[in-house]
Amino acid sequence: MDDMILEIRHLSKSFGSHEVLRDIDFTVNKGDVTSIIGSSGSGKSTLLRCINLLETPTSGEILYHGQSVTGPKVNAPEYRSHVGMVFQSFNLFNNMTVLENCVVGQVKVLKKDRETARKNAMQYLEQVGMAPYINAKPRQISGGQKQRVAIARALAMEPEVLLFDEPTSALDPEMVGEVLSVMQDLARAGMTMLVVTHEMAFARDVSSHVVYMNQGIICEEGTPEQIFGDPQRQETKDFLSRFRKN
Ligand SMILES: Nc1ncnc2c1ncn2[C@@H]1O[C@H](COP(=O)(O)OP(=O)(O)O)[C@@H](O)[C@H]1O
Numbered sequence: 001m002d003d004m005i006l007e008i009r010h011l012s013k014s015f016g017s018h019e020v021l022r023d024i025d026f027t028v029n030k031g032d033v034t035s036i037i038g039s040s041g042s043g044k045s046t047l048l049r050c051i052n053l054l055e056t057p058t059s060g061e062i063l064y065h066g067q068s069v070t071g072p073k074v075n076a077p078e079y080r081s082h083v084g085m086v087f088q089s090f091n092l093f094n095n096m097t098v099l100e101n102c103v104v105g106q107v108k109v110l111k112k113d114r115e116t117a118r119k120n121a122m123q124y125l126e127q128v129g130m131a132p133y134i135n136a137k138p139r140q141i142s143g144g145q146k147q148r149v150a151i152a153r154a155l156a157m158e159p160e161v162l163l164f165d166e167p168t169s170a171l172d173p174e175m176v177g178e179v180l181s182v183m184q185d186l187a188r189a190g191m192t193m194l195v196v197t198h199e200m201a202f203a204r205d206v207s208s209h210v211v212y213m214n215q216g217i218i219c220e221e222g223t224p225e226q227i228f229g230d231p232q233r234q235e236t237k238d239f240l241s242r243f244r245k246n
């Protein structure tokens with residue numbers, strides 16, 4: 001199928017004898033906004049890290065447009081320019097300015113000239129409302145601003161899919177909204193996104209698809225209406241009711 005971007009097939013990952021992911025199967029199609037929800041320790045970050053080639057699966061396959069990306073010959077930086085990632089802790093280069101953070105990958109990986117890369121970066125920094133801060137260093141801006149820069153940096157690579165690992169979990173509560181709003185705009189614009197989140201309102205209102213992970217497996221998945229309105233598995237019901245009480 002033309003609009004299938006990523007296929008995860010029988011993916012398992014163990015750390016020593018600890019099996020953290022077990023036989024994970026799912027696909028990411030063009031335009032999907034998939035939220036992955038689940039308790040801490042259920043393997044959500046490990047799954048995203050496998051997809052971004054930051055962890056090597058113990059078994060199973062990850063296919064990008066039908067090609068395996070888990071073999072030895074894969075050019076990881078090049079692949080990551082298509083499948084970008086935004087981390088909970090921003091992972092900006094602290095010694096570089098905001099603008100430089102958004103330029104360096106385009107020059108190094110995409111081999112763009114600096115001027116083209118700079119113009120492109122400016123466009124995305126404007127989109128996330130960070131154009132006034134291009135000369136700031138990460139330490140001079142707030143957490144919400146850092147995360148918006150991290151999103152602009154990922155977008156500047158013009159990826160086909162963006163992975164987000166709890167992008168608002170490290171933020172002070174008053175900064176969560178500005179980051180979620182940027183993500184919501186991206187979703188509306190048709191960006192393909194895979195988002196690990198504890199923001200149930202985002203999962204319910206913005207995503208097209210919700211995956212509930214529990215103890216290393218996909219316990220249940222479906223539309224937000226199915227998962228939030230009519231969950232089938234007891235584990236899903238328990239997880240959601242724990243969330244509603246908090
Ligand atoms: N590098 C690692 N080495 C050993 N164990 C790990 C490593 N990374 C994650 N784990 C373990 O894998 C399990 C799942 O972790 P993680 O994927 O971070 O879950 P989640 O993101 O859902 O909270 C946890 O028990 C965690 O301790």
Ligand SMILES: [Mg+2]
Nearest residue numbers: 044045046166
């Ligand atoms: Mg995690």
